[in-house]
Amino acid sequence: MADSTVPPTRDELDLRAYEGRLSRPIREKAAELQEGTRLRHVIFAGQFWPALLEDLAETADQIRVMSQSRPGQDFLRDLLANRRVMLYFTQPSTRTFLSFTAACQILGMVCNEVRDASTSSEAKGETRFDSIRMFSSYFDLIIMRSPLARLAESCAYLMNDLEQSGQRSVPIVNAGSGADEHPTQALLDVYTLQRTFQFENPKDSPVGRLDELRTVHGYTELTTGLAGKTYCFCGDIGRGRTVRSLAMLLAEYPGVRLVFVTPDHEKLRMRDDLRQRLANKGVPVVEVDSLEAPIDGVPTIEAIDALYMTRVQKEHDTAEDAESLARLDLTPYKLTPALVRRMRAYAPILHPFPRDQHFGEIPAEIDADPRAMYFRQARNGMWVRAALLAHLMDADGSIDRYFHRKFRERHEYSS
Amino acid sequence: MADSTVPPTRDELDLRAYEGRLSRPIREKAAELQEGTRLRHVIFAGQFWPALLEDLAETADQIRVMSQSRPGQDFLRDLLANRRVMLYFTQPSTRTFLSFTAACQILGMVCNEVRDASTSSEAKGETRFDSIRMFSSYFDLIIMRSPLARLAESCAYLMNDLEQSGQRSVPIVNAGSGADEHPTQALLDVYTLQRTFQFENPKDSPVGRLDELRTVHGYTELTTGLAGKTYCFCGDIGRGRTVRSLAMLLAEYPGVRLVFVTPDHEKLRMRDDLRQRLANKGVPVVEVDSLEAPIDGVPTIEAIDALYMTRVQKEHDTAEDAESLARLDLTPYKLTPALVRRMRAYAPILHPFPRDQHFGEIPAEIDADPRAMYFRQARNGMWVRAALLAHLMDADGSIDRYFHRKFRERHEYSS
Amino acid sequence: MADSTVPPTRDELDLRAYEGRLSRPIREKAAELQEGTRLRHVIFAGQFWPALLEDLAETADQIRVMSQSRPGQDFLRDLLANRRVMLYFTQPSTRTFLSFTAACQILGMVCNEVRDASTSSEAKGETRFDSIRMFSSYFDLIIMRSPLARLAESCAYLMNDLEQSGQRSVPIVNAGSGADEHPTQALLDVYTLQRTFQFENPKDSPVGRLDELRTVHGYTELTTGLAGKTYCFCGDIGRGRTVRSLAMLLAEYPGVRLVFVTPDHEKLRMRDDLRQRLANKGVPVVEVDSLEAPIDGVPTIEAIDALYMTRVQKEHDTAEDAESLARLDLTPYKLTPALVRRMRAYAPILHPFPRDQHFGEIPAEIDADPRAMYFRQARNGMWVRAALLAHLMDADGSIDRYFHRKFRERHEYSS
Structure with missing residues (x-):
């Protein structure tokens, strides 16, 4: 018998069943994943828009302020204490896992986990979709990370179908699917930039407030916010899904320019689809092979408003890749104290972490520089998650009301 | 030196120490595992009797109603918030594990787990019973699943002995031991049947209430409850411990008839001991090899009040089994939409899950049928656990009082 | 190129960076790890002093009394409910892990864990110190166990440096590092001795109160407390880090004598450094090879106030060790009921557990003897942790106030 006569597994059939929906334009898909202006599921970075990003940043700011006092902490921990979460992480990730866990715990949600596909019933022939329905039977929210591209998206559609037929349905959050999407990483990158470019909190903008930067430091045209700035991504652009997602989100802001610094190697340089999507948005894009390459007549390192460093993701190398990469000089894609000294005084250095001690894209000497935002970025991730x-559990309104009530009270007391 | 001179390990001695108690008749053993009408430990399905099953179903119903409101959830989560649980699962099981975890969390109990025997001190020569005493030092309840038959039962006796000598002792719940017993699976199967045969809730009895079924649908002799019905088990009867346990529980209800549909293969057909035990109970038992086989002159599929499908548990196949099973035609043990259409309108389809997508004992097309109860069954498992x-922690009385107080209050407000 | 030209990894550089601090005298190091009389980090047993050990025992006693009532439990569970803990255990340990987990849960702290270094970002080239900073971003306390000696200590210095530079810093608790230190095990051993030698609670001192022991049993010179007693350690002295730590703590008490019963084998007998440290303290030390060896003209087993049995840690044997150990007669290092009968009536038998059923250093027949304190010792560990x-989280004062308030209230009600 030929292979073509082997009947497909139900897993394959299930994925096929969603094929039509998976291949729709992003706008249509995003519409199915939200209700009004509230997200039902978080699947790809393209679901976020600037106004929503501002709202999320505001909620995150409120949560971090409230977390500084015991009554605020207690209020938050009670908020969703009636909710149980499943973290279904079949692709290993300590950092993202712990960040989500801490985020859930801040809101009082009880966390449960399945981290190894082989321990689940899938070994007994269960489809992934039966597993997901099991999780949705016991838990109120599923946060999932999978090596399989589009699994999270398909699960969101399954939940929507269940809801339509009057059955139990819970929100799905994509915490990384394949090489595809990692929307909440993009969210925390944006949040870190939002806080830095408020030029208010000395921990986020260590050099000074906007007026100081304009007058003392001479950045006369500097403005607050993400718009009108030049963002530089350096290193492994091709395989960095966080780069892809963040670039697309920044493209939503007016006046933004994106600079990609990467060697001319097919695995590391920008992929055609991202280049095309950015072109469709009409965003100015610069591709160079060194932080010294001039843009506007100034070396890149001196011209940019923010620098996003990345790790070369060797774990995805084929034998061929490893060989061709070994012939490249990757020194220009490592940051040095000398380079940092030439950066704009306020320009934050980000990195999605982990960084690679052996490659050394950010040496430890830089950690003490006030522009080094990468540790703070990790904690930002917890708050914005x-x-x-x-937002997903419809509790942001309660947070806002509590925050303003307490804020007003304090105001009344002090006045 | 001959093997007979090798001194036994303490593990072996410990198990021998319980041998006398393990081999007692079930009635005697059950007596040791309860105090009055309250269970101290849950070890085998034979500990349950119909009145207790009714009580547990009532508590489960109360919990699910209370879980629909935030005050009810808060009451439940506070109830046992002072209790810490150990889930000691050295036999992998995602589904049972998560169901118990969610059940604990509903009642506010904090869950802890040991899932891999090799990470425990047993690798350093610790006996299983020392491990269990360690768990009982730190936790207030032990839920255990083990590949070793009768380990849970032995642990229950250890706890009873400790209690007698004035030492710390905690309840043991058997969440599956070897091929032996899985009492809480039987409990959730019974609970699903109890809810369906109440003919009240449209989610549990989608076709209609009892009077409609009797008049419109023509099931003139239909009654509520588990008594007087015909239950059909299909597939892997021999190796399905859930089938064994459920069959024995149903045998406690008057007027019940049990039909087993299975190929004539020594691993799949009913085992002699179950046949004997059912005979001792005086329950009518029918063994056939097809859902088309006539009973009372009607094909089985049309004659039954409930259908319990099972997965063929290939993971227990020897090479010989695999070969002989491969020669069998197992098609008759797969449900099809055409078969489902011929079932009684109210007859629920159950499955202990996971189902096997490769074998296909229940194809996905059937999921939308109102008689498909297997997803609901999973959620029922959480409530009844x-x-x-x-019940074990003596908190069911508090639930009942809260439920009736709130119910009366609501009644007063509305009147 | 020669090896000397290979640049060191950042992990190596980080450890080198702490080298100067790691090699300081213990007194200097201890000073850096505390603030006033409160510990900031718990790294080695040498940080404890008798007055602190008394305070901790008092707090532990208060916690266990409070845990007997629901209001007390609720008070404790609320105390640190706003704190999230990371248990970073890259060296397997079920017992210590669960004991810490239960201790955290008593105080309401939410536990999180990383137990396998390979699942963390370290596989992607992250330094251990970046991992620890990540944990400190998300959590409020890090309890760590590592095969790497001095890692916990280095992490404590990292946290101190972060605090100095105004960055987020959390306490580090060493739950076992290499063959080096296991300070909280020593703490629970001391606590068990403290409770026993109070001669008050019949569960801790089963034979009787001090006056009975002095008059009825004839131990006329017996006093309460740890001072002035003879402690015997038996078995694997060389590789038992709990023996090392406990011996050093007991050496702080006046009038203490230490007896080590171990075969003359280089891996099992006392190491030179411990012998030297005890000599520096001026503690009388007796090294013998049998529990029958006379001290003060009486066989050891009859002369001692407490017996600390240990497991022979075969898992650290080299092939050579295994061979030379096989030639030894280790029978004298196993306790027997006959030996126990000859012990002083009040002398507790301790064991850090797990015990080895195959070696049999404490056979199960002894478990029922009132002097067998090893199971109680495990539960003591939870309370004192x-x-x-x-103490570390500055909540012991609240416990003390609650305890005395409730105690007074109860007194008022009853008077």
């Missing part, structure tokens, strides 16, 4: 979960 | 834990 | 965590 908590904000996202509060 | 919560009820069981409340 | 809770006390230690309360």
